[in-house]
Amino acid sequence: MADLSAAPLDATRAHYLALTRQRRLYGGIMLLVFVLLMASGFGIANDRNAGGFLPGLPHILDFPAEVMSEAWTKRANLPDHLKNALPALVETINIAAVATLFGAFFAILLSMLATRGLAPWPRLIPVFRRIMDLMRAVPEIVIALVLIFVLGGGPVPAAIAIAFHTVGALGKLFSEVNENADQKPLEGLASVGAIWPQRMLLGLIPQVAPNWFSYALLRFEINIRASAILGFVGAGGIGYELKNAISWGQGKFDEAAAVFILLFLTIVFFDQLSSYVRNRLTYGSDKGAGK
Secondary structure (H helix, E strand, C coil): CHHHHHHHHHHHHHHHHHHHHHHHHHHHHHHHHHHHHHHHHHHHHHHHCCCCHHHHHHHCCHHHHHHHHHHHHCHHHHHHHHHHHHHHHHHHHHHHHHHHHHHHHHHHHHHHHCCCCCCCCHHHHHHHHHHHHHHHHCCHHHHHHHHHHHHCCCHHHHHHHHHHHHHHHHHHHHHHHHHCCCCHHHHHHHHCCCCHHHHHHHHHHHHHHHHHHHHHHHHHHHHHHHHHHHHHHCCCCHHHHHHHHHHHCCCCHHHHHHHHHHHHHHHHHHHHHHHHHHHHHHHCCHHHHCC
C-alpha cells in the first residue's frame, strides 16, 4: 500500500521539477534575448550619437554644474524667479487636475462595462478592454503633439492628451478593483428589480470608492509630472517656462534652477499629501497613516 501511494507522489514531484526546469530555461532564454537586444540597441544608438556615450560620460555633470554655479551667483534673484514661475505652476496643476477628473470619470464607466459580472453587455467586455488597452498604449506626448498640430499650443491639448491616457490607465486599475467586489449586494438589488445604474450606484460604488479614490490620487501625482513634461513640446505650464530658460542658455540658468526647485517642491508636496490621504483611506486613522 505504501508503494502504491508513493508512486503518484513521486510522479507529481517529477512533473513539478520538470516544469520548474522548463520555466528556468525559458527565463534564461528570455534574459539572454533581452541582453542581446540591449547590447545591439546601445551600439546603434551610440553610433548615431554625435559625441558618443562613453566619451561624453565624464562630462555628464558639466551642465548641472553650470546651472548650479550661475544660480548660486545670482541667488539674490531666486525669490523673484520663484514668484514669476508660480502662474505657470498653477497652470500645470490645473492641467493635471482637469485631466485626472475627466479621466477618472470615463475610466469608471469603462471599468464597469469591462468587468465580468457587472457589465450589462457581457459579449462586449473584450471590446471595452481593448479600447482601454489602446488608450493606455499611446503615450501622452504623442497625443499632445497631434493635438498641438491641430489645435495649436496651450493647456487644452495637454489636458486632453493626459486625460486620454488616464482613462486607459485608471480603467484597468478600476476594473481589477471591481472584480474583487462582493456580488451579494448586487444580487440583492437585482432581486428587487433594480436597474443596472441603480445596482452600480448602490451596490458597487460604496464598496470600491475608497480604492478608486486612492488610485485617482496616485494618477494625479503622475499627471503633474506628465503635464510638466508636455510643456517642453509647447503645451504650456511650467515645463514650457523651463524649456525657454534652458534653451536661452547661459544668462538664464538661474531661472531654470528656480523652476527646477519649484517643480521639485510641488511634486514632493503632492506626493506626501496623496500618500497621507491614501493611508487614511486604507487604515482609517492617524496611527495607521503614520505606518
